[in-house]
Amino acid sequence: MGFFMTFSQKIWDLLFIATFLIGSAFIWMTRTTPGAASPTIAPAPAATQPAPLVGHPAPEFTLTAADGSQVALNDLRGRVVLINLWATWCPPCRAEMPAIQQAYERFRDQGFIVLAINQQEDVASVVTYMNDQRLTFPALLDSDARVAAAYQARVLPSSFFVDRRGIIRAVYRGPMSRGMIEGTIEQLIVETP
Amino acid sequence: MYPIIELGPLNLGSGALLLVIAVFVGHTRFERVARLRGGESLEYRASRCAPFALVGAAIGARLWYGLFNWDMYSQSPGLFLALRLGDLAWPGALIGGALTGYAYLRLRRMDDAAASLADAAALALPLAQAIASLGLLLSGDVLGAPTDLPWALPLFGVLRHPVALYYLLATLATWGALAWVARFASQPGTLAILYLALQGSALLVLEALRVDSLVTAGGVRVAQVVGLTMILMVLWWKRTHTAHAPQSL
Numbered sequence: 001m002g003f004f005m006t007f008s009q010k011i012w013d014l015l016f017i018a019t020f021l022i023g024s025a026f027i028w029m030t031r032t033t034p035g036a037a038s039p040t041i042a043p044a045p046a047a048t049q050p051a052p053l054v055g056h057p058a059p060e061f062t063l064t065a066a067d068g069s070q071v072a073l074n075d076l077r078g079r080v081v082l083i084n085l086w087a088t089w090c091p092p093c094r095a096e097m098p099a100i101q102q103a104y105e106r107f108r109d110q111g112f113i114v115l116a117i118n119q120q121e122d123v124a125s126v127v128t129y130m131n132d133q134r135l136t137f138p139a140l141l142d143s144d145a146r147v148a149a150a151y152q153a154r155v156l157p158s159s160f161f162v163d164r165r166g167i168i169r170a171v172y173r174g175p176m177s178r179g180m181i182e183g184t185i186e187q188l189i190v191e192t193p
Numbered sequence: 194m195y196p197i198i199e200l201g202p203l204n205l206g207s208g209a210l211l212l213v214i215a216v217f218v219g220h221t222r223f224e225r226v227a228r229l230r231g232g233e234s235l236e237y238r239a240s241r242c243a244p245f246a247l248v249g250a251a252i253g254a255r256l257w258y259g260l261f262n263w264d265m266y267s268q269s270p271g272l273f274l275a276l277r278l279g280d281l282a283w284p285g286a287l288i289g290g291a292l293t294g295y296a297y298l299r300l301r302r303m304d305d306a307a308a309s310l311a312d313a314a315a316l317a318l319p320l321a322q323a324i325a326s327l328g329l330l331l332s333g334d335v336l337g338a339p340t341d342l343p344w345a346l347p348l349f350g351v352l353r354h355p356v357a358l359y360y361l362l363a364t365l366a367t368w369g370a371l372a373w374v375a376r377f378a379s380q381p382g383t384l385a386i387l388y389l390a391l392q393g394s395a396l397l398v399l400e401a402l403r404v405d406s407l408v409t410a411g412g413v414r415v416a417q418v419v420g421l422t423m424i425l426m427v428l429w430w431k432r433t434h435t436a437h438a439p440q441s442l
Contacts (some may be wrong), residue, residue, distance in 0.1 A: 012432035019428060023397060023421040030401035032412040043350075054350055095275040102265045134268070155197050161349070170349035172333070174196040174206055177279025178262060179405020183336040184349045186404075 042191040045167045052151040054171055058083070058162045059150040063117065063140035066126050071115065071140055074166070079111045080188045081162040082181070085142070085153045087119045088129045092175035093157040097133055099178040103185055104137045110189050111164070117142045119156065163188050196332045208278045211328025216247065219321025227313040230375075231306070238298070238306050239313060246294030246314075253289015254281035261407040261415055279334045282407060283322075284396070284419040308381035315388035316375060319368035323361050330357035336405040354402040363395040386427050393423025 007015070046055025058081075062072040073081070084100060086093035097116075104114050114137035118126045123141060130139050142148055151160060154173075161170040161184050170184050198205045220243055227239035258280045259266035259273055266272050272280065294314075298304040329335045337346075337354030345352035370391060371384050378384060397420035400406055406414040 007435065009432060009435050012428060012435055016425060016428045016432060019424055020421070023424065026397065026401070027413055027417045027421060028411075030417070031414065032404075032406065032408050091276065095272065095277045095280075098265050098269040098272060101268075172196065172349075174332070175277060175279065177277075177334050177405065178265065179336055179403075180279065180334065180349075183405050187339075187349070187351060 042163055042165060042167070045165070052153075052160060052168065052171065054168055056168055057166050058160060058168045059147075061147045061150065063142060063147065066118075066123055066130060066139040066141065071138055073115070073162075076113060076115075076162075077166050078164050079113050080107070080164060080185060082112070082114045082185070083117060083151070083160040083162060084114060085117045085119060085148055085151065085156060085158045087156055088121060088125055090156045094133075096157060096175045096181075097135055099176070099181055101133075101135050101137065102178065103181045106182070107185050107189055112185055112189060113137065115140055117147050119148055119153075120145055161185070161188060163191060206278060206332065208328040208332030208334055209276075211331070212278060212325050215321040215324035215328070218324055219317050220247065222317035222320060223313055226316045227310065230313060231309050235306060235309055235313070238303050239310055241301070242294050242297050242303070242310060245297040246290040249293020249296075250286040250290030251281075253292075254283070254286035256289070257282040257285020258407065261409065278328075278332065282416075284416055287392075288419075308385065311385035312375075312381060312383065315384040316368075316371055318388065319364040319371065322364040323368070326357050326361035326364060330355065330361065335360070335403060338402050338404050356399060356402050359399050359402065360395065363391075363399060367391040367395070386430060389423045390427040393420040393427070396420025397424065 045057065047053075048057065050057045050059040052059060058073060060073050062070055065071050073083075082100065082103075084093075084096075086097075088094065100114055100116070104112065116135070116137055116139045118139055119142055121141075126139050126141065129135075140147075147153075151158065157175060159170075159172045159176055160168050163169045169188055172180070195207050198207050198210060223243055224236055224239045228236035255273055261282070262280075291311075294310070295304065295307055298307050298310070333348050335357040336348065337356040339351050340354050341352060342354070344355065346355040346358070347353070367388065371387060374387055375384055378387075396416050400414050400416040400420065403414075406416060409415050409418070
């Protein structure tokens, strides 16, 4: 029993060429155009009380970095911040680090920074890991899990995207894909506070 | 978005969990459909070929993703072996699985059943894809373009096209169409060809609504190129068969 239509060979030739041309034109018209996003205005915060939730101000913290410096979240106002809670023993955390590094290299000149907050490991392990993996963003030491508690990080990795005003705009518990990381940063980086 | 399913002390990635279920369902249905359509002989061939096709699909999915993220993967080759759901690409899985399955059949001199097995795969894959798409919807691994359409879903604070849901509906529609055609299509390969045409169309259209597509030169989305190629393959196949056999399928 015939299912496909019974066209002559010439008709199939024409269909093939037409599909190729129309399909190619569609692909070209819908191609991605990096950097084409126009500035948008950040939405009003949903709340004023700091909490690890979307729409709330990010809970403030000051931690010691692996290089010995002090890093305070408040000092990073005006930049888009990815707070990533992780540990070297956590395979999904390790697996998403290259994607975070790529995003950091791509967007840092536009005001993006990563705070990789390590959970209760010694500084030597953290420095060794960061150097071995050629990760250049700041690694902070959450020695007493104070930040993990404030951000209710029951799962590692846990990630919080903070906009230029210090408002949490996206929360992700579990490993993130590269597209997810870069798509979210692209959205936040063009916003005016 | 529910990327983590908490079962007591266990935290399971929803996307990974549903992907495992999808593979199990797809594998089981593939063998069952093969038995229904070709008896024990075809079921035996399906059961022999399936593990190799699955391994080929997994390798293809990761290689495809790594190839189109070469800047990152070349810096960290360990990623090729990392257990990351987000770093798998469906076109690579389809190509890898099909090539490996066919290579196995050729090596074992069972390739006379290739078209019938491809039909069985075409009937088994859509349900598995629908389950995997549900996993992607829960995990948020498919980032749609912002939109204010009534059915937009919030993801990362923005209303977006629920592309994973679109893919789910597309695979269910594919499944329905194939199940209907299967009732009267007797020529081996018909269902596989129809599957390619429908899935190619879905890739071509739906991928345009993503903002996290794998891209190649000029910002062209790779999955759309694969989708168009699938449609063109079907048309070329039909043209060739029209030339050599006046009878249609």
